[in-house]
Amino acid sequence: MTKKPSLxxxxxxxxxxxxxxxxxxxxxxxxxxxxxxxxxxxxxxxxLGHSVxxxxxxxxxxxxNILRGGTGVFVFISGFFFxxxxxxxxDYRRFISKKIQNVLMPxxxxxxxxxxxxxxxxxxxxxxxxxxxxxxxGKLLQQGFVLFPHWYIPFIMATFLCAGLHLRYLHLSxxxxxxxxxxxxxxSVVIHRPEGNANVLQSLVYFTPFYLFGMLYSQYLNWMKxxxxxxxxxxxxxxxxxxxxxxxxxxxxxxxxxxxFEWGGLDLQFIQKLGWCILFIGFCTNCVGEKLGKHLVxxxxxxxxxxxxxxxxxxxxxNTKYILLNAGYIEPNTTVVYSLxxxxxxxxxxxxxSVWLIGKLKPILGSKSRLLIxx
Numbered sequence: 001m002t003k004k005p006s007l008x009x010x011x012x013x014x015x016x017x018x019x020x021x022x023x024x025x026x027x028x029x030x031x032x033x034x035x036x037x038x039x040x041x042x043x044x045x046x047x048l049g050h051s052v053x054x055x056x057x058x059x060x061x062x063x064x065n066i067l068r069g070g071t072g073v074f075v076f077i078s079g080f081f082f083x084x085x086x087x088x089x090x091d092y093r094r095f096i097s098k099k100i101q102n103v104l105m106p107x108x109x110x111x112x113x114x115x116x117x118x119x120x121x122x123x124x125x126x127x128x129x130x131x132x133x134x135x136x137x138g139k140l141l142q143q144g145f146v147l148f149p150h151w152y153i154p155f156i157m158a159t160f161l162c163a164g165l166h167l168r169y170l171h172l173s174x175x176x177x178x179x180x181x182x183x184x185x186x187x188s189v190v191i192h193r194p195e196g197n198a199n200v201l202q203s204l205v206y207f208t209p210f211y212l213f214g215m216l217y218s219q220y221l222n223w224m225k226x227x228x229x230x231x232x233x234x235x236x237x238x239x240x241x242x243x244x245x246x247x248x249x250x251x252x253x254x255x256x257x258x259x260x261f262e263w264g265g266l267d268l269q270f271i272q273k274l275g276w277c278i279l280f281i282g283f284c285t286n287c288v289g290e291k292l293g294k295h296l297v298x299x300x301x302x303x304x305x306x307x308x309x310x311x312x313x314x315x316x317x318x319n320t321k322y323i324l325l326n327a328g329y330i331e332p333n334t335t336v337v338y339s340l341x342x343x344x345x346x347x348x349x350x351x352x353x354s355v356w357l358i359g360k361l362k363p364i365l366g367s368k369s370r371l372l373i374x375x
Contacts, residue, residue, distance in 0.1 A: 032084065032221070033293075037284035039077055040296030043303040044351070045070035047310050050149060051347035055253060058334035059343065062247045065269070068254035071152060072273035073280060075207045078156065079214025082166060084221075090167055099160045103304070106374035107145075107153040110308045114146040117312065125319050143198045147311035151197035158204045159211060169212065170219060177216060185209040185274075189267040192256040202260045206270075213277065228282065235278035242272040302358050305375030309354040317346055 049067045052059055086095055115137050122133035140146050144154050169177060188209055194202040217224055224231070246252050246268040256267040288296065299306070324330045333342075362369045369375060 032080075032218075034281055034284040034288075035077065035080060035084075036300050037288050037293060037296040038073075038280055039303055040299035041280055041284065042070060042073045042077055043299060043306050045073060046149070046307065047351045048347055049254075050310065050314060051343050051350060053342040053346060054334050054339040058336055058339035060336060060340075061251070061253060062243065064254060065243060065247050065252075065272070069269045069273050072207065072210045072270070073277055074152075075156070075159075075210040076214040076217075076277045078159070079166075079211035080218045081214075082163070082211070083170060083215040083218035086163075087167060087170060087215075090163070092164055095163055096160060099157065102370060102374065103153060103160075104157055105371050106304065106308050107150060109372045110312075110374075111146045111150065114312065114315075115141070117315070118146065121315070121319060125322065143196065144200070147315070148197075149307065149311055151203070152307070154200045155197075155203040155207065158200050159207070162204075166211070166215065170215060177212075181209055181212050181216065184212065185270075189270050190263075191260045192258045192264055192267045195257050195259060197257070199260070205260075209270075210274065210277070213274065217281075228278075231278050232282055235275040238275035239272050239279065242268040242275070246272070299355070302355060302375040305358045305373045306351065306354045308374045309357055310350040313350040313353040314346070317349055 045067065049070050052064055052067060055064060118140060119130075119133045119137050122128045122136045123130060126133070126136075128136065137146075143151075145151050169180065172180070184205070188206045191202060191206060193206050197203060250265070250268070252268070255269050256264060258264040284296075321330070325332065358373065358375050361373055362375065365372055
């Protein structure tokens with residue numbers, strides 16, 4: 001009877017293989033299909049969270065708590081690929097230069113365009129003077145990002161700058177790795193996400209457990225797959241318990257945001273989304289058919305561009321709705337049906353509008369496409 005390898009056995013095996021660069025390179029070239037699917041699914045979840053209409057005023061609270069906070073899954077995936085793709089033969093300077101080129105530069109390009117758009121919006125929708133509109137744009141720039149979801153870029157760039165520490169983490173003993181993961185998780189559920197997502201350091205601390213967990217999932221991938229059922233049971237219990245407490249016991253909506261050193265209870269959204277990382281892996285491994293798989297791979301290939309561009313479509317939607325409401329062409333509606341239908345419509349407009357725009361822009365931008373829009 002063949003004995004299943006323990007986590008300690010796998011750690012010893014990986015330590016040995018680390019001494020053979022050719023073997024590691026071969027292992028790293030293996031594509032993990034479920035994570036290609038997961039990248040597509042994660043950006044869908046993020047845009048869904050940005051499509052909720054009538055929050056706390058018609059939209060179902062339970063569903064909103066499921067949809068909000070998808071960033072953690074995105075960070076988990078980033079940590080997975082840091083180990084799976086970059087850790088072998090790691091070159092810090094090359095890693096950071098690639099991230100500047102593929103993440104920071106599109107962020108700056110789209111932000112510059114968004115500042116111009118915001119300037120016109122402040123004047124023609126907000127009825128501000130050109131100077132007042134310029135002052136408002138300056139206030140936006142002071143927080144480090146222009147479009148509201150783009151707080152993620154300063155944070156993730158700070159995470160990438162910590163790559164040397166992450167590499168050292170991967171070479172610690174298993175006990176040390178799990179202890180640090182537990183410690184950072186405990187800190188995260190207490191400090192919460194920053195107010196307005198504007199504190200980069202607080203976001204860095206808060207999301208670090210997702211990144212570390214992603215790295216560990218890649219480092220011990222075979223063992224994790226063999227013992228997935230146990231993790232799945234734990235994840236289901238964590239998701240259901242945290243959802244119930246957050247929604248029905250505390251009646252808290254979406255993410256937890258506060259100053260780092262103020263007490264605001266335990267962040268149940270953190271626990272819930274950590275569990276969803278495991279649940280989504282199971283879904284992507286066992287429940288994705290050929291057609292859905294191809295669609296998710298396509299979405300994954302443009303996921304960063306969708307992230308960069310979809311707020312522009314959300315802004316168009318919001319400003320148009322504001323004008324129509326003020327003109328009396330539509331009336332406020334807070335029913336559950338309206339909230340759900342309008343949220344679905346907003347999601348389709350933001351998400352597939354971005355995919356459509358990417359398809360139009362890529363041939364025009366050519367080799368500059370990735371630099372300017374992220375795809």
